[in-house]
Amino acid sequence: MGRITIFSIEECSFCRRLKAALTARAIPYTDINISHYPQKRADMLSLTDRLTVPQVFFNEEHVGGAEETLELLKKWDEEIARDGKPNETPYTRYVDQIESVAGPYDTRLAPPTGPPAIQNMHLTITRPKEIIEINGKHYTTLQLMKELVLKMPREDLSSWGVVYYDVFRGTDAVTALRDIFQLNTREEATQLGMKLQRKEYIKHAASKGDHTFGDNRFLFRLRPFHTPNVLNSFCAWKHPVENEPINVLFDLNKLWGKLEARHVNKEGLVDHTAIRRDDYYWKFEEDVCEVQNIELKGMGGKTKIAFVLNLYNLMIRYGFIKMGIPATDRNRHAFFEQVSVLVGGHVFSFNDLEHGILRANARPPYRIARPFSVMDERRHLALDPSLVDCRVHFGLNCGAKSCPPVKKYTVEALDEELRLAAMAFCEQEENVSIDDSSGVVRLSKIFHWYMSDFASSKDELLSKISTYLRGDKKATLDNLIQNGRVSVEFMQYDWSTNDCNTIVFEKGSRPSKAYEIDRAYVA
Numbered sequence: 001m002g003r004i005t006i007f008s009i010e011e012c013s014f015c016r017r018l019k020a021a022l023t024a025r026a027i028p029y030t031d032i033n034i035s036h037y038p039q040k041r042a043d044m045l046s047l048t049d050r051l052t053v054p055q056v057f058f059n060e061e062h063v064g065g066a067e068e069t070l071e072l073l074k075k076w077d078e079e080i081a082r083d084g085k086p087n088e089t090p091y092t093r094y095v096d097q098i099e100s101v102a103g104p105y106d107t108r109l110a111p112p113t114g115p116p117a118i119q120n121m122h123l124t125i126t127r128p129k130e131i132i133e134i135n136g137k138h139y140t141t142l143q144l145m146k147e148l149v150l151k152m153p154r155e156d157l158s159s160w161g162v163v164y165y166d167v168f169r170g171t172d173a174v175t176a177l178r179d180i181f182q183l184n185t186r187e188e189a190t191q192l193g194m195k196l197q198r199k200e201y202i203k204h205a206a207s208k209g210d211h212t213f214g215d216n217r218f219l220f221r222l223r224p225f226h227t228p229n230v231l232n233s234f235c236a237w238k239h240p241v242e243n244e245p246i247n248v249l250f251d252l253n254k255l256w257g258k259l260e261a262r263h264v265n266k267e268g269l270v271d272h273t274a275i276r277r278d279d280y281y282w283k284f285e286e287d288v289c290e291v292q293n294i295e296l297k298g299m300g301g302k303t304k305i306a307f308v309l310n311l312y313n314l315m316i317r318y319g320f321i322k323m324g325i326p327a328t329d330r331n332r333h334a335f336f337e338q339v340s341v342l343v344g345g346h347v348f349s350f351n352d353l354e355h356g357i358l359r360a361n362a363r364p365p366y367r368i369a370r371p372f373s374v375m376d377e378r379r380h381l382a383l384d385p386s387l388v389d390c391r392v393h394f395g396l397n398c399g400a401k402s403c404p405p406v407k408k409y410t411v412e413a414l415d416e417e418l419r420l421a422a423m424a425f426c427e428q429e430e431n432v433s434i435d436d437s438s439g440v441v442r443l444s445k446i447f448h449w450y451m452s453d454f455a456s457s458k459d460e461l462l463s464k465i466s467t468y469l470r471g472d473k474k475a476t477l478d479n480l481i482q483n484g485r486v487s488v489e490f491m492q493y494d495w496s497t498n499d500c501n502t503i504v505f506e507k508g509s510r511p512s513k514a515y516e517i518d519r520a521y522v523a
Helices: 013-024 040-048 066-083 090-099 141-151 170-180 186-198 245-262 272-276 279-293 301-322 329-338 350-358 377-381 390-394 414-427 445-449 458-466 471-483 512-522
Strands: 004-008 030-033 055-058 061-064 131-134 137-140 155-159 162-169 202-204 219-222 340-343 346-349 432-435 440-443 487-490
Touching: 004 013, 004 040, 013 066, 013 245, 040 055, 055 066, 061 066, 066 090, 131 141, 137 141, 141 170, 141 219, 141 279, 162 170, 170 186, 170 219, 186 202, 245 272, 245 279, 245 301, 272 301, 279 301, 279 340, 301 340, 301 350, 301 414, 329 346, 329 350, 340 350, 346 350, 346 377, 350 377, 390 414, 414 432, 432 471, 440 445, 440 458, 445 487, 458 471, 458 487
Parallel strands: 004 030, 440 487
Antiparallel strands: 004 055, 055 061, 131 137, 155 162, 162 219, 202 219, 340 346, 432 440
16 A cells, blocks of 8 residues: 655744644654664665755655655646546545555665664753732733733833833722732732832833832733744743753743644645644743753853854744734845844844854854843853854754754754754755856855855855765766866845744734733634
8 A cells, every 4th residue: 555755853933833623634654764863864874865854755656755745636626626626636646646545665664673773861840830810710821920910011111201110000000900810809809019119010011110019000921922033931930950951942842832733734834823722832931941041051062052152042932923024125134133042041132143143153144243242241251262053053953944954953963963964055056056067156146145154255165065975966066166167156045934824923012912912812
């Protein structure tokens, strides 16, 4: 009996998109996860001569990667709609064209047997949950904060000539708390508000304010809106980090992977609105706050590289859903400068993580200043310049289609993982394209932006890229370099994403925009 076989890896958004598209059409598949069975990578390579995933086979026919397979599924949909044959569906077409055919017989397509070579040993630690009793009902931190975010008043108010965003007056909060939790008196609501302030659910609006919550005219706001640019500020994390920092991120990635897998439509697009309304999203909002207590200080070079790569890629996806997706160069600059994450008591923007930490406080493209000034205490957390690895540019994913795919990076196998990431990126024609007849080499814009990380000139850059190539493509480039008849062009960068029902990020955007949509939905 025939089948569809998919070679995939964990944490791969392209793999999730493809699998969700097949599932939406009720089409079964056999998954060969080369993260769990790394010995199957050699089979995939010998069958396809490609390092990227997913790689898809209809029996023994190699269809291609995610885009090629999604395009084929879309073609099936269009043909079925056009022909109007009774009872024909993508599943019946799968049965007729694939399942009813004998095979596959190639042993390289056989599912692996035995236990996986790589076991997931990092298990989420179960911590005792803080319980708050209100009017006879018990709330966890997550339950209580979600209730407050969705139901407490919130507006932009001014005080002494200063505008404060997403705040409420004490007296209005007392009224709301009394209604939400069905309290008998305003005094009970006031006492509850004071308790919530002590536990950091509620903050005084002024950065240096120390007013106690009360039935008054002072301005307060919920914690998630107090530092609106900081993604992991949903709650104050009170527990020690009991897991290895890198494993904290692996657990968060698993949770995020579940979220995206649950809300990918049949076209393979991730539905942002549906994710924000999922209980798993609210759990992620709380769990990601553990990163607040992870210390970068003391991490070794490889540990820091692996940790920041995984953190950056995870928080980009989270930031797109919580803050929105920038659509212009101006707003993209604001997003990477403004949206940030709290790590070990320090706030880092995405530019800080990439250029400040991973590039050893190097200047970002088109910028004069370095991320960390001489007086910035975060400067001591930057990677040692001798440890900077230009291959991190093949590991960072800023959410755009032209970015390298998201992979999981481990401390133990970082060098090999970056080697494979570099080779997989450069084998794609969308990133490195060589025209032997004209001598033109077209490269991803990444090589233009970060040329100084790879080489000191275009000529040296091509020699560097050659080390990431193999087979005929490498031989062609080496021949062009040797004969001296080569010119370099840089491709346009595709900033579009594989998402739907998104919100747009603009300079000054706040997470309240996303929460407002969800509050209207609840109401």
